[in-house]
Each structure stands twice: as C-alpha cells, then as structure tokens.
Amino acid sequence: MVTVVGAGVSGLTTAIVLAESGVPTRVLAAEPPQETTSVAAGALWGPSFQQPYDKTLEWTARSLLDFQDLAAEPGTGVRISDVLTVGGGDLPDELPPQVALIPGLRRATPDELPAGYDSGSWGWMPVVDMPTYLDYLTRRLAAAGTRVEQQRVEDLEHAGERVVNCTGVGARELARDDTVRPVFGQHVILDNPGLTHAFMELGRDGEWTSFMAHPTRVVCGGVRIQDRWDRTPDDDITDRILERCRALEPRLADAKVQGVVTGLRPERPAVRVETEQRNQVHVVHNYGHGGTGVSLSWGCAREAARLVVGG
Template identity: 55%
Template sequence: MDVLVIGAGVVGLTTAVCLAEGGLEVGVVAAEPPRRTTSMVAGAMIGGPVFTEPMDSAVWWQRTSLAEFTALAADPDTGVRVARGRLVSRIGEQPPPWAADLPGYRPCEPDEHAGFPVAFWISSPLVDMPRYLGYLELRLLAAGTRVEVREVTSLGGAPVVVNCSGLGARELAGDPEVRPVRGQHVIVSNPGIEDFFFEGGFESEWTSFMPHEERVVLGGNASDGDWNDQPDPRQTQEILDRCAAVEPRLAEARVLGVEVGLRPGRPSIRLEEEQVHGTRVIHCYGHGGVGVSMSWGCARDIAARLL
C-alpha cells in the first residue's frame, strides 16, 4: 500500500476516502470499528464560530468542510441535511458581530429566546452520524479499501502513515497533551422536531438538541480529563430537564439510549509531519468536539500533501 491511515473515526475515514479516491493504495487500521468510535455519538452540527487553534488553519478546515457537507445534503443516503436552528447564549445581550455572516442569520423574536438573552437563527448542515459513518464506509469500499480492526502499537506499516488515532495518540504518538474530554448525550425518539438548538459560551454543561429523522440527540456536557465511559444517570436527567424546558415535546419523548464519548482534547489540533524510523508520518488528531466539522478540511489538507 501507499498510505496507511490509523483510526476509523470521522477524521480517519474521511482522510482515507480522499486519498483512495485520489488514486492511492490505502489501508485503514483501527482499534475500534467506525460505529464504536467517539464520532458515532457526535451531534453533529457543522458551522458556527471557530475557536479552535491553530485558528487560521481551523477556519479554512471548517469552511472546506461546510462546503462539502452542504453538497452532501443533496443526497439523502448520506445522513446529512441542511436545517434551521437557534444559537443561544447566556453571555452578553446582543448577537456577536460574526453571527451576521452565518448562513440564514436572523435575530430571534422575543418569544423565540427560550429564556436566553442572546438568540438568533442560522442554517447549518446536521449530520446523523450512524448513517453518515456507514456512508463513508461504503464510499471507502467502492474505492477499494476496507477497515481492518486490530490493535495498533506503532506508527509504521507503509511508506506514509496518517495518524488519525484521536485519543489513542496519547500513547501511539507519545503526546501527553492529548487528554479525554468526556461528553454524554441522551437519545430520544423524534416527536416531530425539525429545528436544532445549541447553547454556546458554555464551560461544562449546556442545552442542545439535534433532530434527525427518527431520533433527537440531546446534550450536553464536557468533563476535562475524565476517562469514565459509563453513563451517569444524574447527568441523563439533567440533560432531559434542560432540553424539555426549551422544547416541551421532548418531555414525553421515549428515551432510546444514553451515549458517552471521550473527545480527544488538545490545546491545538495537531496536523503536521515528522519522520519516525524512516516512515513519513502525518499526524492529524486533537480535534476535541469539532472533529466532524473539521473532517473534510483536514482530509483535503492531507490529500494536498500526498496527491
């Protein structure tokens, strides 16, 4: 093979798709299959402000991803759709200056604030992650590549290795800056909700709901340095209560499951190259909670280096 991609989350799969469709012989190896990665439990809304370092690169990565996801929304088999929704915050009194540049921007009417001083409408792609990861796997298979699930212990196996191992990079790349940021979502049946809702300006907990065809992903929280991957019943109830206070229909929705993911936190996304025992290694990890919204941009960045 020409390139070995390590990791089968959204960043690894997207990178492998770009490289394989570009004509390279690509292998993908991961400790977990795509549907057991943290990407599986993402919300996931694309767009909004960028607060991720390195800032200049992150802005380009997100813009590239936004264009890709908007195009994918034309195909119902991808699990992507462009939806309307509210961004809200308890911080400030007026929408921030960058808000007016977002697609579909409109300040909320007084009865649309849901108790938040800052509230405005935007349009953004929403990604139903179980369906979308399946779509990426099929696209990868069509390009001649499938995911091999096995333990990964070294950055070798091909002339070029792309390290998209997420939280696993802490050990695999020997990077102590990588840390878990635990998050919990509650999944409920969709009682007919189409618009999303997302609270920004949070630190450890917030109110959000992302409606997909048959389910709604309710959030959320973030616990830095927490390795616990088991659901917390208290957090489940708090999430349900916060979301039902905004959208009463959610109070009667049937709970389908509770999902916990360990986001790969890092002070800055690492997308850079190094030589490891004669192998060209391109690292791409540390996306925290923005892996989906950066995925196509990072993958295109890597593809530009190799194609």
C-alpha cells in the same frame, strides 16, 4: 500504500480523500466506526475557534462546502437545518470571521427565544446523523476499494512507510503527545416527536442544553468532563440532560428514550495536522479536534491528504 490509523470521522474522511484520488489506501482501527467517539456526536457543523486560527477557519469553510453537497445526496445522514443558538450574547455588527461563515445568519426575535434567554441567532447549518453518516462513509470508502481492518496499531513506525494518524485521544500514547486530553461527553437519544430544528446553548463550560433533531431521533446534551477516561454512562447526567431538554422543548416530554451514548473528545491546545518523519516512516498527524471533529473533518482530511502526497 498509505495506512490511515483510526476509523472515526477523521480517519474515514481522510481515507476517502486519498482513495478517491487514486492513492492505494488501507485503514487500520482498534474500533469499527460504529464504536468510535464519532458515533456519539450530535452532530452539528459550526464555527471553530481553535488554534491555529487561520487554518481552522480554512478547514471549517472547506468542510461546509462538502457538507452542503452531501446534504443534497440521499442516504448520507446530512441535512441543512435551522439552528437556534443562544447564550453567546447578541450578534455584533462586525462578525468574527468564524461566525460569518454561517449561512443565513440572523438575530432571533424575542418571541423566538425560549424563556430565560434574552438574545440568540438563527442560521442554516449542516446537521449530521452520525450512525447513518458513518455507514455512508464506510460504503463510500468501500466503493473506492478500501475497507476498514480491525487491528490495533501499537507503533506508528511499524504501520507502513506512509501513515496518517487519526486516532483521537489515542494519539496521546501513539504519537507520544501528552498535550492530548480526553474530555468525556454524553448524549441521550430520544424518539423524534416531530422536531425539525436544532438548539445549542453557548457559554457554559461544564453542562449545557442542546438538541439535534434527526429524522427518527433527537440527540440531547450536553456535558464535558476533562481528563475522564471512563466512558461508562452516568445516570445522574442522563437525568439532568433530560430535565433541561424537556423543560426547554415540551414536545420532548413524552418522547421515548432510545439510549445513551458516550465518547471521549480529543482536546489539545491546537489541532494537529502536520508531518513528522519517524526514522524511515512519513507520518501525517490529523487529530486534536476536540468537539469540532465533524466541523473540521473534510478540511483537515484534504490537508492531511495533501501532506501525504506532497511528502
């Protein structure tokens, strides 16, 4: 029996890979999937520039294939969308390998750019409606014979003989890893007035403009505040997000606010997918994805599962 600790996107995906390959698996989590940071994500598959670079490139490419397959299935919450990215400068003639993964990548023409931006690019990327997607993953996991058990794990060494640690910022305490830092994020959810594409602004560290259009809602952002553990929504941040997004996309001006969601991105100098032996317990860590947990999810899950079985 393998115990996966954590029921966000990393935990659920890892558990699915294990359970569907015939490995007896259980999932223990302090929070159910719909209360994790994952549900607050935008969410968009995109390039990852985190260390270890060779591995994150491999994991991102693997995840793209899985999301492309999921986009062809009804009810997953995944679809392939036109995504306009601005703020990162013009596309170089020789693309970084991470950027070269983006399907259909092309320079945006001047008439396609919003006011205030002089360069940008379009690409076909998977966009994921996280509440729908987490429900899909939970159903798929149940079909493989595994359900999420709501139980807080205090010590990895007492969780089972083989354990996969997918606890996000919780790994700071559970894995005794003080390099893990919380990065507070907040999104404002609006009714979708008919948008079909996504928009992402790069190059700003603290606050930026983004929106991800899903069938019934638009997820607007964004913000990052390092070392903030409090997940309480900030009304001032909400106002600034709405102001930026509505100025950029006039169709959002009269869209009704459905709600505000927050989460803590698990930032770390490098994504950690590796094995640790703790006394008699074989632990595989899968955390530290920062803001690219969705982008890396299937690649990291497959790597973690390989380490569990191989160990």
